[in-house]
Amino acid sequence: MTGKDATSISRIGEKSGSEAAVRGWLYNRRSSGKIQFLIVRDGTGYLQTVVAKSEVSPETWAEAERATQECSLVVSGRVREEPRAPGGWEMTVTDVRILGPSENYPITPKEHGVDFLMSQRHLWMRSSQQHAVLRVRSEVSQAIRDFFYEREYTLIDSPILTGSSVEGTSTLFETDYFGEKAYLSQSGQLYLEPAAAAFGKVYCFGPTFRAEKSKTRRHLTEFWMIEPEVAFLEFDGLCDLAEEFVTYLIARTLDRSAEDLARLERDTSKLEAVERPFPRITYREGIERLAAKGFPIQFGEDLGADEETALTEGNSRPLIVSRFPTAIKSFYMQPDPEDPDVVLGLDMLAPEGYGEIIGGSQRIHDLELLERRLAEHKLPREAYEWYLDVRRYGTFPHSGFGMGLERFVTWMCGTHHLREAIPYPRTLKRIYP
RNA sequence: UCCUCAGUAGCUCAAUGGCAGAGCAUCCGGCUGUUAACCGGAGGGUUGUAGGUUCAAGUCCUACCUGAGGAGCCA
The missing domain is CATH 2.40.50.140 (Nucleic acid-binding proteins)
Incomplete structure (x- = not known):
């Protein structure tokens, strides 16, 4: 032209x-x-x-x-x-x-409802605020890759089509694989653990699928997850890694996305206030604090949304909650040697009500214990033989976590809803456009 | 799966059971520094669907459809 x-x-x-x-x-x-x-x-x-x-x-x-x-x-x-x-x-x-030419452009300079805007998502991304959010997402993605590259991690792309579930609890999208059942991946973790034995420090970063019928602004059925997995890293080191990762990403976002954050009218002082160390409490400490605030949680009960909000209230930094009861966590999590009823798992809860952004754990490296857990969770052992091989051939302590990209971007941008942090959101009720 | 709320012009929303309205967008006219410009005019309707109550239903009742928010679950 x-x-x-x-x-x-x-x-x-x-x-x-x-x-x-x-x-x-x-x-x-x-x-x-x-x-x-x-x-x-x-x-x-x-x-x-x-x-x-x-x-x-x-x-x-x-x-x-x-x-x-x-x-x-x-x-x-x-x-x-x-x-x-x-x-x-x-x-x-x-x-x-x-x-x-452009005749009767649907999105006028005027207020619109979210439903209408989402049906016009392909056009809505031209609007200044949506454009800014997606640029922040792009910068965060680049910062994630740089963080791991600078620290000598190897990128290991995990498969999207899988034959078995990671945890067996969440609902998976099922698809036909030449006459056999296959599922869209809900985590790359199981595939990263063997890679950690091959490369030491690895990570994956790709789309993840959850068929849960979640209808909240904190859920998508397709989202992007970043998962590092590190050989010989134990639990305290994992907490440090998660902290270092999050502070690095915030600093990069403040530095390189200042213009977009300004367009979004983000109060960046809230992000500047996020410094290490983050407060860390155990689940047991958490339920004590909650009891004092009038939430009568018994050991063994999971923390709900109200409980998480109560724990993070008034925090300017993310809160790391660790050591959850074994019964409510995934089969692969390492028991705490000092408190065998809990596992070495962590959740990182972002401030300002943004909730859980990271979940991670040290993994069981003892073959017999892992076999026992598989049985307890009634998981088909044949599907996990390759995974057990990590413990058969030179086992080693190792840890990793997963961070939801959209949850992090939503927090950075101060956006209300997760669906604005991804170009084409997939939710329970939306697969168009 | 459960709970709550909503559905009226292209969009955002009004309308005590009594004539279907406004702003923006579109079209026409005006304006030499606008900041979602402004001013004047015009066109634009199967009130989500089906049934019911009533002299009269956008409004009340029932069912259904669609969507949103929240719970559970999770990142």
Whole structure:
């Protein structure tokens, strides 16, 4: 089409005082008779352009008047500093060319309901706040990879199609695999444990599927999970790793996503307040605190949403809760040698009511104990022979955790709902678009 | 699976059981510094579906459908 030499709006300042062209979509147009303001966005930023009737040809003026919300266009002119313009730069237009028209764009500059917006998700991501959230997500994903790369972890992609469940409790999406049953992965952990024996420090980062009929703003049926697994790492070290990981990601987000967080009107002082060490309590301490607050939880009962909220109330840092009763946790978690009724598992609960973002544990490395647990949980042993091999051939203590990307991004952005933190959310009631 | 709430114009929402309304969007007109611009005008309706009560139902009753929020479960 046109605009071969178009300038990226993020770099428009480099063109100050000279001619330039920007190529993108019309974000909004305001007209005042003989002057029009075309706000152009190109994915990297927004630029206010000014068309003055007295300074352009009648054809150019008419073309600008034809520009409608979200039409694609090329605008050329002279770039200059302009304090009245959002962003500080403005273009005095000499030429406008509409590339693709846009009739009756559904998302108007006005309030809309979430249901409507989600049905227009493919268009909604053009809106400034949604755009900002997804850019933060992109930065967080990059920071996750950098964190592990800098620490000499090996990326091990775990399979999405699997033959058995990790924990046997959550509901799995079933699919047909050439006449046999297969399931969409709900965790890469089991596949990472053997990899830890091969590479030492490993992680996976990919989509995860849960067929749970959860209907809350903290659940998706398809979400992205980051799971490190580390050989010879024991429980206290795991807690340290989780802390270091989260503080690293926050620092990177504050540094590289400042503009997007500002657009989201995120109170970044809340994120700046997150420093190490994080408070750590055990489950037993937790139920004591809850008893004092009027929640009569007995040992062996799981902590519900109200209990989690009560425990994190007033915290500016995430809370690590550890050492849960064995009976309510997964089969592979290592018992605490000093308190055999509990396992060396942890949940990290984010402040500001964002809830659980990380769940992890030290894994059982003793073959006989693991075999016993499989039996207790009534899991089909044949499906786990390969997993037991990790304990048969040079067993070793090891630990790992899983972090939900969308939950972390939602926290960073201060967003209300998880579904805005993923480009195309999959929820109980939505698989379109 | 359970509990709560909602469904009226393209969108966001009004309407005591008594004429179906407004803002935004769209179209037309006006305006040379707008910031979700503003001002004037126009078009736009099977009130989620089916049944019931009533002289009269968007409104009350019953069932169903769809969605949202929460619980449980989890990251």
